[in-house]
Amino acid sequence: MSFQPHHYPGMFISFEGIDGAGKSTHIPYFSQLIQERFPLHKVLLTREPGGTVLGEKLRQLLLNDAMDAKTEALLMFASRQEHIAQIIEPALKRGDIVISDRFTDSSFAYQCGGRGLKIDELNALEQWVQSRPELGHAYLIQPQLTLLFDLSAKVAEERRSSTRNPDKFEELDLDFFNHVRNEYLRRASQDPQRFVTIDSSQPISSIQSILKDCVNQL
Numbered sequence: 001m002s003f004q005p006h007h008y009p010g011m012f013i014s015f016e017g018i019d020g021a022g023k024s025t026h027i028p029y030f031s032q033l034i035q036e037r038f039p040l041h042k043v044l045l046t047r048e049p050g051g052t053v054l055g056e057k058l059r060q061l062l063l064n065d066a067m068d069a070k071t072e073a074l075l076m077f078a079s080r081q082e083h084i085a086q087i088i089e090p091a092l093k094r095g096d097i098v099i100s101d102r103f104t105d106s107s108f109a110y111q112c113g114g115r116g117l118k119i120d121e122l123n124a125l126e127q128w129v130q131s132r133p134e135l136g137h138a139y140l141i142q143p144q145l146t147l148l149f150d151l152s153a154k155v156a157e158e159r160r161s162s163t164r165n166p167d168k169f170e171e172l173d174l175d176f177f178n179h180v181r182n183e184y185l186r187r188a189s190q191d192p193q194r195f196v197t198i199d200s201s202q203p204i205s206s207i208q209s210i211l212k213d214c215v216n217q218l
């Protein structure tokens with residue numbers, strides 16, 4: 001496993017997966033491992049949509065209000081722009097380790113895979129918000145490491161229904177989540193240096209040992 005290099009002194013890691021795949025369960029454990037491995041760095045836990053005051057207001061709209069798919073994509077990227085400008089980029093410049101519960105892979109998975117927007121449309125938004133031409137022709141602010149929690153849409157739905165009240169996305173059907181999952185897997189196969197795909201149907205202890213291996217290789 002070799003992780004993508006980064007221009008900034010900090011490190012950027014994201015957690016991804018369909019709703020119910022279990023990523024949120026593992027973030028606290030993972031961040032503790034990271035803090036132990038890098039005791040001199042500040043570890044910052046954040047999330048999308050959200051992560052800033054404005055981003056959290058946008059999150060409320062995004063998770064509760066019906067809207068056109070393009071509006072949804074634009075608001076996800078509006079939240080991301082604030083997040084990068086206020087939180088992520090300054091933290092990476094300081095040398096902090098940023099762990100985000102979701103980032104742009106969620107937009108490709110949900111808004112393209114799930115809602116059916118075109119990849120090129122999202123590529124344009126990604127370029128607009130995340131490219132830094134002064135740091136290199138193809139440079140994008142993006143995670144060096146993305147942990148993708150992969151689970152069948154059916155099992156994820158069963159897990160969700162036993163643990164929480166559904167938000168707007170979580171009410172969507174198996175077909176939607178199958179498409180979201182497939183888009184995640186497609187992206188992971190296209191960028192094997194950045195993604196670690198974890199079979200989320202395993203016991204928690206097995207997932208924790210995969211996370212330990214990952215952290216030890218950073």
Ligand code: TMP
Binds near residue numbers: 019107110
């Ligand atoms: P969360 O509770 O895991 O943070 O989920 C937020 C929801 O927002 C989740 O259903 C996925 C969705 N989402 C998108 O559709 N596009 C995005 O770009 C992001 C960041 C989240």
